[in-house]
Amino acid sequence: MILSDLSIKRPVFATVLSLLIVVFGLAALLGLPVREYPDIDPPVVSISTDYTGAAAEVVDTQITQVIEGAISGIEGIRSIESSTEQGESRTSIEFSTARDVDIAANDVRDAVSRVANQLPDEADPPVVQKADSDARPMMWVTLRSDVWDSAELSDFADRVLADRLSVLDGVADVRIGGERRYAIRVWLDQERLAARDITVAEVERALRANNVELPAGSVDSSTRNFTVRAEGRLSNVEEFRELVVRRDGNDLLRLGEVANVQMGVESDVSRLRANGQTAIGMGVIRQSKANTVAVSDAVRAELEKIREILPPEVTIAESYDESIFIRASIQEVVTTLAIAVALVILVIFLFLRSWRATLIPAVTIPVAVIGAFIGLGFLGFSINVLTLLAVILAIGLVVDDAIVMLENIQRRIDEGEPPLLAAYRGAKQVAFAVIATTLTLVAVFVPISFMGGNIGRLFAEFGFTLAAAVVFSSVVALTLAPMLCSRWLRHSPESAEGHRLWAASEKALNGLTNGYRRLLQFSLNQPGLLLGLGMVGLVIAVVVYPKLPQELGPTEDRGVIIMPTSAPRGSTVEYTDHYVRQVEQRLLPYLDEGIANRLLAIVGFRDDEDTAFLIMGLVPWEQRDIKQQEVASEIRKKLADVSGIRTLAVNPPGLGQRGFSQPVEFVIAGPDYESVLAWSDEIVERARENPNLQNLDTDFELTRPELRVSIDRERAADLDITIEDVGLTLQTMLASRQVTTYLDRGREYDVIIQAEDANRATPADLGQIFLRPREGGNLIPLQALVSVQEMGANPDLRRIDRLPAVVISASLADGYDLGSALAYLNNLAVDNLPPEARVSYRGLSREFQESSAAIYVTFVLAFVIVFLVLAAQFESWIHPLIIMLPVPLAVTGALLALWWAGISLNIYSQIGIIMLLGLMAKNGILIVEFANQLRDKGYEVRDAILEGACLRFRPVLMTTISTVFGAVPLVIATGAGAESRAAIGMVILGGLIFATTLTLFIIPVLYNLLARFAKSSNAVEKELERQAAGLSGGTGLAAAPRNRADDF
DSSP: OHHHHHHHHOHHHHHHHHHHHHHHHHHHHHHOOBOSSOOOOOOEEEEEEEOTTOOHHHHIIIIIHHHHHHHTTSTTEEEEEEEEETTEEEEEEEEOTTSOHHHHHHHHHHHHHHHGGGSOTTSOOOEEEEOOTTOSOSEEEEEEESSSOHHHHHHHIIIIIHHHHHTSTTEEEEEEETOOOEEEEEEEOHHHHHHTTOOHHHHHHHHHHTSOOOEEEEEEOSSOEEEEEOOOOOOSHHHHHTOEEEEETTEEEEHHHHEEEEEEESOOOOEEEETTEEOEEEEEEEOTTSOHHHHHHHHHHHHHHHHHHSOTTEEEEEEEEHHHHHHHHHHHHHHHHHHHHHHHHHHHHHHHOOHHHHHHHHHHHHHHHHHHHHHHHHHTOOBOHHHHHHHHHHHHHHHHHHHHHHHHHHHHHHTTOOHHHHHHHHHHHHHHHHHHHHHHHHHHHHHHHTOSHHHHHHHHHHHHHHHHHHHHHHHHHHTHHHHHHHHHOOOOOSSSTTOHHHHHHHHHHHHHHHHHHHHHHHHHHOHHHHHHHHHHHHHHHHHHGGGSOBOSSOOOOOSEEEEEEEOSTTOOHHHHHHHHHHHHHHHHHHHHTTSEEEEEEEESGGGOTTEEEEEEEEOOGGGOSSOHHHHHHHHHHHHTTOOSSEEOOBOOOOTTOOSOOOSEEEEEEOSSHHHHHHHHHHHHHHHTTOTTEEEEEESOOTTEEEEEEEEOHHHHHHTTOOHHHHHHHHHHHHSOEEEEEEEETTEEEEEEEEEOGGGGSSGGGGGGOEEOOTTOOSOEEGGGTEEEEEEEEOSOEEEETTEEEEEEEEEEOTTOOHHHHHHHHHHHHHHHSOTTOEEEEOHHHHHHHHHHHHHHHHHHHHHHHHHHHHHHHHTOSHHHHHHHTTHHHHHHHHHHHHHHHTOOBOHHHHHHHHHHHHHHHHHHHHHHHHHHHHHHTTOOHHHHHHHHHHHHHHHHHHHHHHHHHHHHHHHTOOSTTHHHHHHHHHHHHHHHHHHHHHHHHHHHHHHHHHGGGSOOTTHHHHHHHHHHHHHTTTOHHHHSOOOOSSOO
16 A cells, blocks of 8 residues: 555654644634534525505415415425415525525515515515524523613613624624613593594694704805704604694694603513513624624623623623533533543553553544544534534544554564564555545445435534544554554563563453354354344344334433413413513522523513513533423423413424424415314314323414404595595504604604503594594594404414415423324324325424435435445455445344433434444454455465454454444433433444444354355456466566565
8 A cells, every 4th residue: 555655664754744634633623613503594585575554364365475476486495484464474485505595585586576566556565685594692681770760771771782792793683672762652632632623644744744854955155154954853752742733823732732742662562581570681693604602702701891881770691692502512522522532542552451552543533533624624614513423423433443553563563573564564454444444434424414404414514524534544544553553563572471461461352352263163154043143133123113202303401491482362461471470480499499590581572462482591510410301391380370371391402493483393284274274173173182292282373352444435435534544543543653753862763653542442442533534624533434343363374385374383292202293193184184285394393304204315325335335445246245234233233222221213313323334334344355365365265254354353343342432421421412412322332232243243154155256356457467477478577476575
């Protein structure tokens, strides 16, 4: 092998090569961003169109369906979701991950602009934006004060703090939660308006006309020019009260006479409390490509500076921070890494019993691992939980090549060759096996990187990191390792004098090898028995597989519990807040007991008065004995009897999944809302029989109380009043309508008109609103024109992939898995729904379905690629067959380990199973390659495999044990994110131990049966030489038998 020959002859060259790998690797490592997961945010583009005052059904037919029709032809769409509420249409398009979000957004803008003229004239033009799915705060900072009220806190946050945080590197936006922004409120009094014979529209016009500032030009003399500024703006409550609304002869009617003008707040919907105290929250949203940990560090540093200038009566604290889990998780992984390295080096020492020999594979670990970061930097990946997981698994793998190399050279030295020659010949002898195993492992990891969908993107970094580490380890094994062996290795001790430990361990290892030889001879005589055992293994796998629970990812202890809360549709914020306080009272004891250290409650979440949101942060992992999952189950029981609202305790999803929806989201779509509603009700009714599906709910409920105002068009035309007048008047009186603005300390605030609370408390109050005919004349009460009826409405019409749809959501009882839940609902749908119904999934359920399909394809793909790579290397179809046939046994071992440990079959354990393909093939390659070399020497098939297997027994044992010990720290991991690491560690542990035990016997038996049908890999080359020798009459170079230097 050129590389190993060159390295032994030029030791400095070999050293420099490894040093360069380390230098470049460190340079790449310093530039890599730190995240929790790879960046897999799908490209999402959203279109929002407002059509003020229109009913949901109207908006649905006139806007939503038109827009959906226009965009459906754009390439690369993964799903289209629309929701239509009164007065607004929202469409969200998710593209496949390969699309560039900027190009996708431009395509959407083009498509929307083509149908803009088909939309109603009164509707606002559609707004297309790149909705970054990351746009949710990664950190909440809360402001509290016992002296200031929330409007003052809100103003302070807005003026002083928000700007300081939003200019930090990596911060996209700062949202103020529980914000109470100052505004001047004009509360109109209907009776006084009627008494003074003035309408709402006239008050509005007066406000707009008397609060303007127009540029008035300039006055120029011969030497100077003056700009003229007409001060037409009103700036305080007193000026607004004195505003003249109308002049009757000499009487001036002022705004203060028909309305109550006061300083108030824009919206009173949102409330925020931290640990039970009223507060203002600032949510920091990071830019989509920014590094969470770096942003968090920057915010914390800025907060330290802010604390120095805070008024004494205000306190500021971090209430929620996503980076805590990331830091803890990465800290845990680094600890695991250190343990794995120590264990692997210990294993090598126990086998080689010489510090000199142990140092050689130990040196390859840092070089290969640091080298892997060159690949990460080059591909623009990040340091995250998955890439670090790959590094831990790589520890066991990267020493393998070096061990194989070293063990072979040591064996030759012990047989009497000088170290330099032994290194030269020994390296040549195993170079092929080293390259073959490397290519095989890379062949396994590359398909992982090409899995479909988000999960594929997630694990691309995992696969590439492992592949890079393995490639660099083989480079080191072929350059640095043989060179160090030629310098450092010595002959093993001849006698037991002074080497008691060595002698005892050598005796034990020889005993093991001899025992293996005897068992192997027995196996070769009884091939049927062993192949039968192999078949039993496969049957076990088939039996265990359906028993395993299936889910997307294990529920991790992320140290935070999220509680989305909903009150009955149409509840006021006061009602919702009353019950949320009851929930908080039940949760505050956790803070006193030292299990949790922060509780954040946001009522009126996203300006919906009937929704709220609680986040409870637990103390760090090492400070509590109870896991987050157990706390969440406890909370569910505690909150079950809070009537009035429904609160779900959700464990936040892992694997970079956004949002806090329930794990089960089952979509039923069909031709129209009536049928879809009927079908979904039937499915929910049946699903309630399954006690494992909890909190069953649909998103289509005709429960929101609604007042339908029907206008008598004949009467209206008769009285000279247009429908628009009615609509605008109602809007002004009942909705907070911003009519103008005022300036205060350099910022602009709104002036909002609305009827006084007492004038809009009951449906009858609608009739007492007055209008004036277009041409003037007396006031006409609204009740003369309209009839009002109360009904239940669904406030939100949802369409998924252009069909009317209802989403059925549910959470899972402890111990019930997502796979079973979706299978159960699917069966219900098949049995109860007509053929025109369409069933699909959303959120976590959709990812689960897509990844389950992708993982089987990936497994088959990896199997085929490995087989083909081996066939190309061995120049035979039979040898790779011998190596690959026992691989399914590893799957049996893995499934048994999962079943025993009670771990689900999730993405992590499935990726582990795919990895086993490569790990198992590796052992087979070592045995088959040596047997082939012996056959080339003229051995019989049976003798060749017996000798080859016994010679390779020690290295196979060593590499397997080192890989197993590399996985042990994963299995016993605790702390942040331990669940996912345990899943992959358990698979490798179980699979390797079970399969290696069997492969050591099954591969030789298969070889003995099948190898006689295979030719040597250089058969064609020899035939060429023979023919050339025959032609040249037995003279010249071709006839001289080549000296085989590397004799056994």
